[in-house]
Amino acid sequence: MTQTVLLAGATGMLGSQIARCLLDQPDARVRLLVRGGDAGKRAALDPLLARGAEIIEGDLADRASLDRATRGVDVIVSAVQGGPDVIIDGQVALAEAGRRNGVRRILPSDFALDLFKATPGEHMVFDLRRAADERIAATGIEHVHVLQGGFMDLFKPGAGVIGGDGVVRFWGDGTQPIEVTGVEDTARMTARVALDRSVGSGKFAFAGDRISILGAADVVEAQTGRMFERRPLGSEADLRAAMAAAAKDAANPLEAVMLAYQLTMLTGQTALSDLQNDRYPDLKLESFAQFAARTLPRRAAA
Ligand SMILES: NC(=O)c1ccc[n+]([C@@H]2O[C@H](COP(=O)([O-])OP(=O)(O)OC[C@H]3O[C@@H](n4cnc5c(N)ncnc54)[C@H](OP(=O)(O)O)[C@@H]3O)[C@@H](O)[C@H]2O)c1
Secondary structure (H helix, E strand, O other), rough: OOOEEEEEOOOOHHHHHHHHHHHHOOOOEEEEEOOOOOHHHHHHHHHHHHOOOOEOOOOOOOOHHHHHOOOOOOOEOOOOOOOHHHHHHHHHHHHHHHHOOOOOOEEEOOOOOOOHHOOOOOOOOHHHHHHHHHHHOOOEEEEEEEEEOOEEHHHEEEOOOEEEEEHHHOOOOOOOOOEEOOOHHHHHHHHHHHOOOOOEEEEEEOOEEEEEEHHHHHHHHHOOOOOOOOEEEEHHHHHHHHHHHOOOOOHHHHHHHHHHHHHHHOOOOOOOOEOOOOOOOOOOOOOOHHHHHOOOOOOOOO
């Protein structure tokens, strides 16, 4: 039975891929909630419109637009990014509009390690999503939390975890594995889960691989032939001290967030469990080695 899916965040890095994957599903009608203004971003949506997507102009801060967008919708997928106004106020308003208009389910913009296991106050990004998720659940709408770990894409040299300057910096001994999944695979799974009526409210976790920072560096070296210096930054106590200092540095708010991610990688506290990797037999998740082989330059033959 065809379902109508409303996607918020279709101009974004992850959302644009979810939109494409939803359009690949024969049983989905796709509607995009898009903010007006930026002509370039709108032009990027043209291929989606050509494939049948419908645009509703709106904003999570504009309640009337959320009512327009959610009428006749079965499932909402949110891939938005932002501060408390977007992640909490905006997503809760979206869920409430959905509830008013008979939407069955929402997938909030979680897309992380198991943020529900994080210690409150330690990770601002996880705190925001947990606060939003609690309020969304309280509206009574079905809610599915897609948890895929870190994006493998961030382990490409220069993308965040492994330095573009040829240095891998890590806290602890760098061997704690975390779950990771490629952005494309995350989008593919999200499109399937969104439409899968047999998935109930709660966490929906999967992961293409489990890798440590140093393990990822080994894979990148084997694939590219480029060697990376390993540079330890200190113990968990040193990291926590750096986090405390960063929390007081109002001039550089991103530093605290980046350190909080490092802490999740170091402790393994937010590890995913009950992985649903095999739920859709035709959808095989890429390992990090496969991802690296597909996306990184190959080592020159000797
Ligand atoms: N686990 C990981 O390693 C990892 C890494 C990266 C991201 N993520 C997660 O993935 C999710 C998506 O992140 P992203 O990097 O793809 O985000 P992004 O590229 O920054 O895109 C954010 C999207 O949200 C939309 N948006 C923001 N405020 C809005 C509002 N008020 N009304 C309507 N739309 C609004 C933006 O629209 P405009 O184009 O109009 O601004 C854009 O389409 C987030 O939950 C993020 O935390 C996870």
